Amino acid sequence: MTVPPHPLLTAARDLAARVLAPRAEDVDRDGVPVSSIEAVKRSGLLGITAPVADGGSAAPAAVVRETAEILAGACCSTWFVQTQHHTPVTMLARSGLPVRDRLLGPLARGELLSGVAYAQLRAHPRVPVRVTRERGGRRFDGRVPWYTGWGLNDVMLLAGVTDRDEVLFAFTEAREQPGLRPSPPMRLAALTASRTVSLELDGFWLPEEAVVLRAPYETWAVTDRPKNTNASPAVFGITAAAIGLLEDDPSARDTAQTLRARLDEVRRQAYELADHPVPTERVEERLVCKTRAYDVMRAATTAAVVAGGGRAMDLRSPAQRLAREGMFLLVQGQTPQVRAAHLGSLGSPGPASAVSR
Structure with missing residues (x-):
């Protein structure tokens, strides 16, 4: 008997054929449109790794990989914007902090799209973004060199390093705010369409309940380093x-x-x-x-x-x-x-x- 394809693979192929591939050259020239992101949100793919109890699909790794192949092959810019979303979902699913209850469901159901601002952690022992305690919350200072999906994402996962050499991740709205200022969109040789900017952080403050993870840098790095091999x-x-x-x-x-x-x-x-x-x-x-x-x-x-x-x-x-x-x-x-x-x-x-x- 022929085993029917996983429903998320069917959804990915449909999204690629109807929306992504036909627009790919226009997107490459003009930028990822909100309409493409709305189609991704409706597809169910944003919850592909999230627990079923939280509105996700908890799909097998093979399905997760193949959906990524399908989307990247159809429109790499759109794939790159949406792929940022899956790290915040995974981190929330593993967290026991209050922010999990507030955000995991909406992210898993595709009601919200998240970006990430943590690549600067890999510059350690340099600390491009420093986190300190202030007014019962956390203050972020420094520069995030790369942030993808500006103007498309609803929330972002922001990270820095504390004076105790801990990594600290917290969520905030993906918009300009006091202490958080984006650069103009970067002009890149490829994937300019992904709306990538840098972020200047100057006394940007978040409440403690925004924090999703705090851990010694080396503890975090042990799990992060092998990913890109x-x-x-x-x-x-x-x-x-x-x-x-x-x-x-x-x-x-x-x-x-x-x-x-x-x-x-x-x-x-x-x-x-x-x-x-x-x-x-x-x-x-x-x-x-x-x-x-x-x-x-x-x-x-x-x-x-x-x-x-x-x-x-x-x-x-x-x-x-x-x-x-x-x-x-x-x-x-x-x-x-x-x-x-x-x-x-x-x-x-x-x-x-x-x-x-």
């Missing part, structure tokens, strides 16, 4: 989309077939490693697999541009968009460990750096 599902989504363009071109179908086999192999290996029960183990294998995934993506997006010829330079062409989105994914969530592994593979004469393999 795994290959991102978005890389596989962009790769598959580029191969799809090649499959539609009779002159490129042999290339598409070869690349499809490489994609299937590295995707299988990547997800086997992601499912390993101890995320801090097999790190070197994870990094090798991650760089191989980049190799295949780079080969597929380059092939799509080559097959498109001069037409691929037109900003209405999906080939050039996918190539630029692929470039963005090379550095998205990058850590020093990932950067070193990737540069090592690119500088090596061995098979891991051979895009024609």
